[in-house]
Amino acid sequence: MKRHYFPLLLALLIMLPFGCKQNNGEYKVQANDPAFLHRSVKKLTDVIVYDIFSPPVASRIYAYSSIAAYEAMVNSNPDYRSLASQVKGLVDMPKPVAGQEYCFPLASVKAFLTVGRTFTFSEEKIEAFETEIYKEFEETGMPDEVYERSMAYGKQVADAIVAWSSKDNYKQTRGFERYTVTNAPGTxxxxxxxxxxxxxxxxxxxxxxxxxxxxxxxxxxxxxxxxxxxxxxxxxxxxxxxxxxxxxxxxxxxxxxxxxxxxxxxxxxxxxxxxxxxxxxxxxxxxxxxxxxxxxxxxxxxxxxxxxxxxxxxxxxxxxxxxxxxxxxxxxxxxxxxxxxxxxxxxxxxxxxxxxxxxxxxxxxxxxxxxxxxxxxxxxxxxxxxxxxxxxxxxxxxxxxxxxxxxxxxxxxxxxxxxxxxxxxxxxxxxxxxxxxxxxxxxxxxxxxxxxx
Missing domain, CATH: 1.10.606.20 (Vanadium-containing Chloroperoxidase; domain 2)
Known part of the structure; x- marks a missing residue:
């Protein structure tokens, strides 16, 4: 090999580690920042305000979205337990694959925003926020396979929560008759x-x-x-x-x-x-x-x-x-x-x-x-x-x-x-x-x- 190739080869060897994501665990500190979830909750509130949901309906959106976030996160800490079998109808939540690495905060945010987007009208506002916040997770240096696995798990949890929500009688009440004013004294x-x-x-x-x-x-x-x-x-x-x-x-x-x-x-x-x-x-x-x-x-x-x-x-x-x-x-x-x-x-x-x-x-x-x-x-x-x-x-x-x-x-x-x-x-x-x-x-x-x- 000619001598003038050595400097180029040396430069490539030096730059190689910086051109690839390193699974050194350092990303976990950044990805575990609860600000990701706080910002997601605020974004959902902004969309609820924009869409003018009534107070009861808004509470339903918050509940399913927040439970989704918690259920996607609960497996990250053995001191916490699932709400499955504690709240009505919630059973058999998806479990992460044993032995596989996940970024549970990412899965939590994914579950929260997916459910929130499903229950609101202005989906494009949440979608734009999702693009932004998922990119920030990627920029922590998270390995690609962990990112994809965590996103998939968050989607699994969100799908399970949405399926659970479908049996709460909400859709049926949309077709019930309107309230009839009686004009009776005091009503x-x-x-x-x-x-x-x-x-x-x-x-x-x-x-x-x-x-x-x-x-x-x-x-x-x-x-x-x-x-x-x-x-x-x-x-x-x-x-x-x-x-x-x-x-x-x-x-x-x-x-x-x-x-x-x-x-x-x-x-x-x-x-x-x-x-x-x-x-x-x-x-x-x-x-x-x-x-x-x-x-x-x-x-x-x-x-x-x-x-x-x-x-x-x-x-x-x-x-x-x-x-x-x-x-x-x-x-x-x-x-x-x-x-x-x-x-x-x-x-x-x-x-x-x-x-x-x-x-x-x-x-x-x-x-x-x-x-x-x-x-x-x-x-x-x-x-x-x-x-x-x-x-x-x-x-x-x-x-x-x-x-x-x-x-x-x-x-x-x-x-x-x-x-x-x-x-x-x-x-x-x-x-x-x-x-x-x-x-x-x-x-x-x-x-x-x-x-x-």
């Missing part, structure tokens, strides 16, 4: 400004996840409808009216911060403009996101948090909607306009469904109980959820404090009576307490309780 009727039809009148027929049934935790009866000025109902109506007329700056800020109404439409003359907002469930998934980041939770603990909170949300909504369409209680706005002050308007737009109980009170408390179970009852966090909507962040020193504020915000907003708020909060706590006792995501439950201390 719900559509409210201004758009007088929309009742939303999801058959939601209580959706299969629960961990609850035994939709009516497992029926709240106390609301005050009987009465226009007698000495009646409890009239007194509560008057309280909502007077509160709305005399809001302090802090009360106004609280009501606005927890508005979370995806149905808001602004009217200017003959023009209407939809103002897209996060749902109540979306706000609590954001709090779960913030809690994970604040606690510096690893990937599996983050996936666990999202899964448990999302189950608290959907079972909370099913339980709440069961009562809403049982009591069918009239909204304060309707009573006040007809019998007290025809010019009065609540600060917040009244959502299009019966009043009792307060949905935000129910799901905020069910989610808060779960988050307290995971992170403790003295967890301080800064809730920046509404900053992107032009509102300042608020600081809370416990999840309970946040849930209490979310509940009372409905009185300040003029859309609920006090009994709907207080009894809804009690109902939500019962749902949350039941879930944390029934669902075991840690094989050593003592370890979970110690981690909260």
């Amino acid at each position: 719900w009727v559509p409210t201004p400004p758009d007088y929309m039809d009742a939303v999801e009148p058959h939601w209580y027929k959706i299969r629960t996840f961990a609850l035994d049934s939709c009516n497992q935790f029926i709240p106390a009866r609301p005050p009987q409808y009465s226009l007698e000025k000495t009646s409890d109902f009239y007194k509560e109506t008057l309280e909502t009216y007077e509160t709305g007329k005399n809001l302090s700056e802090e009360q106004l800020a609280i009501a606005s911060f927890w508005d979370c109404n995806p149905f808001v439409v602004q009217h200017t003359g003959h023009f209407m403009l939809g103002k897209k907002k996060m749902s109540p469930g979306g706000h609590w998934m954001s709090i779960a996101n913030i809690a994970n980041k604040t606690a510096k939770s690893d990937f599996i603990r983050s996936a666990e948090t999202y899964a448990l909170v999302s189950i608290a949300l959907i079972d909370g909504f099913i339980s709440c909607w069961d009562e809403k369409y049982r009591s069918k209680l009239i909204r304060p706005e309707t009573v006040i306009n007809q019998h007290i002050d025809e010019t009065w308007e609540p600060l917040l737009t009244t959502p299009p469904f019966p009043e009792y109980p307060s949905g935000h009170s129910v799901i905020s408390n069910s989610a808060a109980v779960v988050l307290t179970h995971i992170y403790g009852d003295t967890f301080t966090f800064v809730d920046s959820t509404e900053v992107e909507y032009g509102l300042p962040a608020r600081t809370f020193h416990s999840f309970k404090a946040a849930a209490d504020e979310a509940a009372i915000s409905r009185l300040y907003g003029g859309i609920h009576y006090r009994s709907a708020i207080e009894n809804g909060a009690d109902q939500g706590k019962k749902v949350g307490d039941y879930l944390v006792k029934k669902l075991e995501t840690r094989k050593n439950t003592i370890a979970l309780s110690k981690s909260n201390q």
Whole structure:
């Protein structure tokens, strides 16, 4: 061989290791960054807001997507256990092939986004995000065979979750008859400004996840409808009216911060403009996101948090909607306009469904109980959820404090009576307490309780 070939050969030998992916395990540190999952949850929320899903339907999207993420990740840590056989109908989840190397965080993100894309309308928005985030996984230096194997496993889990979801009665309820307004005294009727039809009148027929049934935790009866000025109902109506007329700056800020109404439409003359907002469930998934980041939770603990909170949300909504369409209680706005002050308007737009109980009170408390179970009852966090909507962040020193504020915000907003708020909060706590006792995501439950201390 001629001498002048030696420098070229030497250069090729030096560059060879840099031109190939090295299976040295260093990629695992980067790929295990829970930010991949946090960003995916935020992207799903953005799409849910864009597509304007109702609060109950949004909770369903979060639940199936988050459980998919957890189930794809659970095999990465022997201390965690699957939710199969713990939530209704979920059995025989796909298992990774023994002896094969996987990147479970990649599989988790793949499962989450695949399910989320399946359940939303704007698939192209999630697809674009998928292209971006999968490329970032590839750039960690992950071996090609690990990448492909992990993507395939995530798809397997997602397919299993979608198949499970098909039996929850959701599709059937799409064809059920619309809610019929009876105009009976004290019963719900559509409210201004758009007088929309009742939303999801058959939601209580959706299969629960961990609850035994939709009516497992029926709240106390609301005050009987009465226009007698000495009646409890009239007194509560008057309280909502007077509160709305005399809001302090802090009360106004609280009501606005927890508005979370995806149905808001602004009217200017003959023009209407939809103002897209996060749902109540979306706000609590954001709090779960913030809690994970604040606690510096690893990937599996983050996936666990999202899964448990999302189950608290959907079972909370099913339980709440069961009562809403049982009591069918009239909204304060309707009573006040007809019998007290025809010019009065609540600060917040009244959502299009019966009043009792307060949905935000129910799901905020069910989610808060779960988050307290995971992170403790003295967890301080800064809730920046509404900053992107032009509102300042608020600081809370416990999840309970946040849930209490979310509940009372409905009185300040003029859309609920006090009994709907207080009894809804009690109902939500019962749902949350039941879930944390029934669902075991840690094989050593003592370890979970110690981690909260």
